[in-house]
Amino acid sequence: MRGRMAQDAKRDFWNKIAGRYAARPLRDVPAYEAMLADLAAQLRPTDRVLEIGCGTGGVAIRLAPGVAEWTATDFSPEMVAIARAKPAGDKVRFVVADTVQALDGGPFDAICAFNILHLVDDLPGTLAHIHTNLTPEGLLISKTWCLADLPLWLRALYPALRIVKLFPAASMLRLGQLRRAFVDAGFEIEAERIFGARPQNPYVVARKMTMPVD
Numbered sequence: 001m002r003g004r005m006a007q008d009a010k011r012d013f014w015n016k017i018a019g020r021y022a023a024r025p026l027r028d029v030p031a032y033e034a035m036l037a038d039l040a041a042q043l044r045p046t047d048r049v050l051e052i053g054c055g056t057g058g059v060a061i062r063l064a065p066g067v068a069e070w071t072a073t074d075f076s077p078e079m080v081a082i083a084r085a086k087p088a089g090d091k092v093r094f095v096v097a098d099t100v101q102a103l104d105g106g107p108f109d110a111i112c113a114f115n116i117l118h119l120v121d122d123l124p125g126t127l128a129h130i131h132t133n134l135t136p137e138g139l140l141i142s143k144t145w146c147l148a149d150l151p152l153w154l155r156a157l158y159p160a161l162r163i164v165k166l167f168p169a170a171s172m173l174r175l176g177q178l179r180r181a182f183v184d185a186g187f188e189i190e191a192e193r194i195f196g197a198r199p200q201n202p203y204v205v206a207r208k209m210t211m212p213v214d
C-alpha cells in the first residue's frame, strides 16, 4: 500500500512537470545528436526495441524508423500524451506503463533507459527484469544520473529542491555502483561514453550475458 502511494506521488511529480519538461530547450544539441548517432549504430533494422521512461518521446520518434518496432513507455500519462501529439512514423507506439508493466511484452532485442534507472525504487530488481526480457545477447542502452558523483555544493541543494518539488525522488548512485549493478545483473559493459559536459551522466551500452548450456 505504502509502495503504491509512493509510486503515485512520483507519477504526480512527472505529470505536473511534463509541460515544462517538454518545453525546455536541449542543453547541448551536438552532444544529443552524437548520442543518437551512437544509439542508431547499436540498433538493427530487425530489432524490437522497448524504451522505458521515454518522457515526451524525442528519442523514440527519431530512431524508430531504423528498427522493426519501438515501444516507448512511461508511467506518466501527461508525458505520453505530449509524445503522442507529436508527428511520428508507424513504427513507434507510446504506452502508459511503469517499468514493470512495460517489460511484460518481452523479449526485446534492445531496451533503452534514458535518465530513468536512478529513479526506480529497486535498481537490482529492475536490471534483473530487463535481463530476463532481453533476447540472448540483447542490449541495454542507458544514460543514468550518478548523483552521488556530483560536486558537494550541488548535492547539498538536493533535499531543498525535493521539498519544493523541483526535483524527484532519486537514488544517490555512484558510477562504480552503477557499473557493479549492471555486472551483477548479468550484463557485460561494452561501451561507456560521456556525451556533453556531465561525467556524472554516463551513457552505457551493456550486453546480456547468457550462461553457457552444458
Ligand SMILES: C[S@@+](CC[C@H](N)C(=O)[O-])C[C@H]1O[C@@H](n2cnc3c(N)ncnc32)[C@H](O)[C@@H]1O
Pocket: 010, 014, 015, 052, 053, 054, 055, 056, 073, 074, 075, 076, 079, 097, 098, 099, 100, 113, 114, 115, 116, 119, 120
Ligand atoms: C528524467 S525523465 C527522462 C525522460 C527521457 N527518457 C529523457 O531522457 O529525456 C524521467 C522519465 O521517467 C519516467 N518515470 C519515472 N519513474 C518511472 C517508472 N517507475 N516507470 C516508468 N516511467 C517512469 C518519468 O515520468 C519521466 O518521463
